[in-house]
Amino acid sequence: MDARTDSASSPQNASARPLIAHDELRTILSNLSHELCRPLISLRAGFDLILGSAAKPISNDQRGHVQAMVVLCDDLLRLTRSYLDYAGLVQGTRPLCYGSFTIGALIREIDRQFAQDATSRKVSWESVMEGADATVSTDASRCQQIFGNLVANALKYTPPGGQVRLAARHEGETWTVVVTDSGPGIPADAISKVFEPFYRLSREEHSSVEGSGLGLAICREMVDQLGGEISISSTVGQGTRVTVRFPVAQPTHGSLASQRN
Incomplete structure (x- = not known):
């Protein structure tokens, strides 16, 4: 085996591999956040419809499970929006308003x-x-x-x-x-x-x-x-x-x- 190939693929050299550039990371964060926010918002609206439906009421156990999913959905929305906020800030897409x-x-x-x-x-x-x-x-x-x-x-x-x-x-x-x-x-x-x-x-x-x-x-x-x-x-x-x-x-x-x- 070629010594150079073996050295390049060895685990101890993994730290020498180039990391994602900051600009590229910001773009990835922005795109990923946009893609995640849309389905999460739709999912959150669906949970609200289930909890607020008078035509098809759900049991207390079911309500508890749905409410737990609402909390998780809100946590994910806050997380993705924080990524979106950061990407928008560093990319200059959020102008200052004095x-x-x-x-x-x-x-x-x-x-x-x-x-x-x-x-x-x-x-x-x-x-x-x-x-x-x-x-x-x-x-x-x-x-x-x-x-x-x-x-x-x-x-x-x-x-x-x-x-x-x-x-x-x-x-x-x-x-x-x-x-x-x-x-x-x-x-x-x-x-x-x-x-x-x-x-x-x-x-x-x-x-x-x-x-x-x-x-x-x-x-x-x-x-x-x-x-x-x-x-x-x-x-x-x-x-x-x-x-x-x-x-x-x-x-x-x-x-x-x-x-x-």
């Missing part, structure tokens, strides 16, 4: 969305505006998704009896939002990797907490597009702190380009 908003209003919307969830999880929740409020130029939809992802992540990993806090403040030409939790924390050697697409901590792989591995990658992409910065500090066993800083004024195209280079 407007004027007060920081307090943006934070109150997050409080409205998550206060009840925190209570149901028996997690202490606090949402505060530190100092005077201010009007900023930003994309409110992007901000809601960023802060929502961070708070949802914090609640997901904080055990009952723990704490999650969202704090915002105006600092001259910037404004900052900080999400802190008392969860398990992140190992120091993993902090630089958590923003990578599909990266999962080993503790997550053996837990019952599920996710797409894209939440923080999506946050970083959106923060970058808004001309901001995002950082994480964490101590294992003590919790995690995520800080997001944005410019008060809408950044120019030039400043955005310089940040990306």
Whole structure:
């Protein structure tokens, strides 16, 4: 046998094989998500028809099975839509939509969305505006998704009896939002990797907490597009702190380009 052929096909050389390029992966994610969403939406509508049909009622056992399938279907829809969101963000198919908003209003919307969830999880929740409020130029939809992802992540990993806090403040030409939790924390050697697409901590792989591995990658992409910065500090066993800083004024195209280079 040719030595070169044997070497190329050996398992120890598998890591040297080229991986899928990022652009190709994004295209695959986008196409796959579109193809999956259509049948899942149809399937979800079918379940609703079964559960709501008065002409052909189903037994309690059957209803329980259908409701379980509804939950699974919703989970799959959220997963595929997260892939679609990420692909759309990095491909630039979701343009920014700037407007004027007060920081307090943006934070109150997050409080409205998550206060009840925190209570149901028996997690202490606090949402505060530190100092005077201010009007900023930003994309409110992007901000809601960023802060929502961070708070949802914090609640997901904080055990009952723990704490999650969202704090915002105006600092001259910037404004900052900080999400802190008392969860398990992140190992120091993993902090630089958590923003990578599909990266999962080993503790997550053996837990019952599920996710797409894209939440923080999506946050970083959106923060970058808004001309901001995002950082994480964490101590294992003590919790995690995520800080997001944005410019008060809408950044120019030039400043955005310089940040990306």
